Amino acid sequence: MNIVLIEDDAMLARTLDELLRAEGHSIEHLDHGDRAMTLLAPPRAGDAGHDADLVVLDLNLPGAGGLDVLAALRRHDTHTPVLILTARDGVEDRVRGLDLGADDYLAKPFALSELEARVRALLRRRGRSGPVTFGPLEFDSTTLSFRCHGEPLALPGREQRLLACLLHHAGRPVAKARLVQEAFGADNVGDNAVEVYIHRLRKRLPEPLVLRTVRGLGYVLDTRS
């Protein structure tokens, strides 16, 4: 994963760099607020742009302040997780940072192992952000397609949305009416259509996934046995 580290304390930066590299990430280190601004929120889109999966951001920076960088980043990118890392320990600072769009806030001094764990937590969620996984089934948010046991599972639009709906509530039944509304867009679709698409989806779903019917209610995505 790509991590952008924005930290002006050279000593700490070096430590974090080594630490995170040791976990297999590639680190881009910046020590100046203005440069961070340029990288994370380029004035003209298309100029360069970042490729970060996570931003670790110190608030005390030369040049543009850390909170300004965060705000600028969040103007167009609500996606990349941001972990704030700072010496300011007041509760109000934390609240402000979090409400500006940060995902976590760690006050110095902190244990390195805790930073590692929080980074793992953020990257973990990023890795399978989106509609999630259920058993061997996963949804790849980049290609908007499903995979089962790692094998791509190509599905036509309707079936894909149907499966997404069931996956979203995986393990518990979803009413037929709800499926019509969420997967079919509440068009003038007959009630039978759901049955037909469930049938089609069943033929394509690989083991051990099954679609159990809950009579009178709807369907559940589940695993066999």
Next chain:
Amino acid sequence: MNIVLIEDDAMLARTLDELLRAEGHSIEHLDHGDRAMTLLAPPRAGDAGHDADLVVLDLNLPGAGGLDVLAALRRHDTHTPVLILTARDGVEDRVRGLDLGADDYLAKPFALSELEARVRALLRRRGRSGPVTFGPLEFDSTTLSFRCHGEPLALPGREQRLLACLLHHAGRPVAKARLVQEAFGADNVGDNAVEVYIHRLRKRLPEPLVLRTVRGLGYVLDTRS
């Protein structure tokens, strides 16, 4: 949003309940580990199941321990964010909790405003989890469809995946070859196909979204002006 609160300290639970309700959430409160287990990780799928957007979990519980509940939940649900809330303040405890799949960890005693902020941060991310938003464009992960200015934007499969790909790297150019691979699944697709689908997508993309071409490279999703 639906929040499941698992906390056996009646005093604290009451406070949190009021606090979170005041922010407009509906709270389901449990004070026993076994019941939490039943709700969050039902032994048989389809029994009942939770409908939570966030779980706030105390570790010290009568009955099943909080970490057991977390582990059981994560066996099938990697999706719902979990905020751990506990008196155990050791760094090792935090690391263990986070590595078991928690998304955040707050040690007692804590400021209520910080809890609120962290809850907001988790729900915010959950609200638009997945492939993100860019300007007025957003992706609804439940229905696997795009919206622009809130209006649904129906797209055929190929165009949808193409847009997802561009959105995923929004603001910076994506190479044509990459689009072929990620959106078209590396089939035996001619190079011209991308141009055709870009063209089709352009006709459907509402203002102010544009697809700029970067000659010799690929395309960028951007906003007009």
Next chain:
DNA sequence: ATTCTACCTTACAGAACTGTAAGGTTAAAC
């Protein structure tokens, strides 16, 4: 056991999508 209802399965026609080919247009290089 019978009846009823909910669900399954199949088939089909209309519609929409997909990818290629062919020619037009624009931008960069010389």
Next chain:
DNA sequence: GTTTAACCTTACAGTTCTGTAAGGTAGAAT
């Protein structure tokens, strides 16, 4: 200004998807 390569646009045929209708099957209730 000419040339060249990259990109745009249109058209088209093959394929796939969509939703409905019609009949079959299975579960529940009496």
